[in-house]
Amino acid sequence: MNSPRFASAWATAAGWEDALHAVIAELPRLPQANLGFLYVSDHFAFAIDTILGQLRAQTGVLEWVGATGVGVIGTQGAALDAPGISVMLGAFPLDSFRVFSGRRPLPRDFAPYAALVHADPLTPDMSELVQDMALKVRGGRIAGGLASARQQAFHIAGEALTGGLSGVAFNEHIQTLTGVSQGCAPLPGSWRVTQAQDSLIERINGRPAVEVFREAAGTLGTDLRRAVSTLLVGLTDADDDRRQFAARRIVALDVRSGRIAITESIAKGQNIVFLKRDEETARSELAHMLAELKAACPHPPKGGIYVNCASRGGVMFERDDSELEMIREVFGPIPLAGFFAAGEIAGDHLFGQTGTLTLFL
Structure with a gap:
């Protein structure tokens, strides 16, 4: 055999x-x-x-x-x-x-x-x-x-x-x-986490994380509750590699502090993309x-x-x-x-x- x-x-x-x-x-x-x-x-x-x-x-x-x-x-x-x-x-x-x-x-x-x-x-x-x-x-x-x-x-x-x-x-x-x-596709743009603590993303490209998320979400960003249920965070290895990512769910957004909580610990310097997830994609x-x-x-x-x-x-x-x-x-x-x-x-x-x-x- x-x-x-x-x-x-x-x-x-x-x-x-x-x-x-x-x-x-x-x-x-x-x-x-x-x-x-x-x-x-x-x-x-x-x-x-x-x-x-x-x-x-x-x-x-x-x-x-x-x-x-x-x-x-x-x-x-x-x-x-x-x-x-x-x-x-x-x-x-x-x-x-x-x-x-x-x-x-x-x-x-x-x-x-x-x-x-x-x-x-x-x-x-x-x-x-x-x-x-x-x-x-x-x-x-x-x-x-x-x-x-x-x-x-x-x-x-x-x-x-x-x-x-x-x-x-x-x-x-x-x-x-x-x-x-x-099962999902990257939205336009790639970003770098510039401040984080455990699973909390605090700042992205020097700006409050929620502000960047709302911008990346486009029209979805007008309804943050819907955006959180539809979009994901993709962890990437390099600035120019948007196709290879590890998708992680968004657990919560804190509009007052501008922080995003995801389902994995994240470190300063991590490259990320935001991802659209739906059946057609x-x-x-x-x-x-x-x-x-x-x-x-x-x-x-x-x-x-x-x-x-x-x-x-x-x-x-x-x-x-x-x-x-x-x-x-x-x-x-x-x-x-x-x-x-x-x-x-x-x-x-x-x-x-x-x-x-x-x-x-």
Whole structure:
């Protein structure tokens, strides 16, 4: 076996036993399967160890990675804020992958070229942890997302875990491609934070932050309540790179002090853009990402993992499965699993508000 093969199934049900039974019944048989990807609705987080045990017994696959999510994704659909389970099995060449976690470090004699990772959203300095992981992967190709849950979130690497980051690393024999759909577009202008404290942006280009925000928002700025619900702040790495950004929600505006609060700590000198977020922009951007991925594929992909932001799905699109429909239109009904995450990972970046599709070639 020179390249991996995949099979997937997903199901929603009020109880985890019914959902798991449906998944196992629909899961195509895959001889030589040796790695499983498991995404469990946070409704079933309390039973995650039992679900793992039953999947091992029913499939014979011993190695598993994955996470809990506030929704799950499968080849045929997606369900946000609904109880469900999504599973994908992979049959990989021997010695082509290693499952790892804080309790189970990667062996020194394994050279990682790509990695699929999951993490606890409450882990401090997650952006730095992602960057550190990317440096350990020779090809720099990491993708994945932060587990999500209304209460306790778990990520999976052989067992259910809290805290830190875990996943599966692949050697150079496993080819992957990852595309990022940011779901929003930069408004005109780029800015530099000149005064900040924790997650508060106090001054931008030497002016009160709210004043600059109102100016950048244009006609939307006449209704600040609407502007806050529609626009985002994008953190960028350089003055001339407005296309690569990490979107962060605006939590509050203080008109009296002129400060803006966002969902991440920010430092003086950070470059930012303001972003417009709506379904039309998101649909267009996703279609563009899928077209670029297809053009980059030397042959049809064999399977995929879709990590979607919990603020997308039916919150942004017409339905929870609208994005899956677009993926199927481009790549067909390939085996696929995924979840709605608290943050998305691609390259050395921790994103928000995005959908990331990783394809196995």
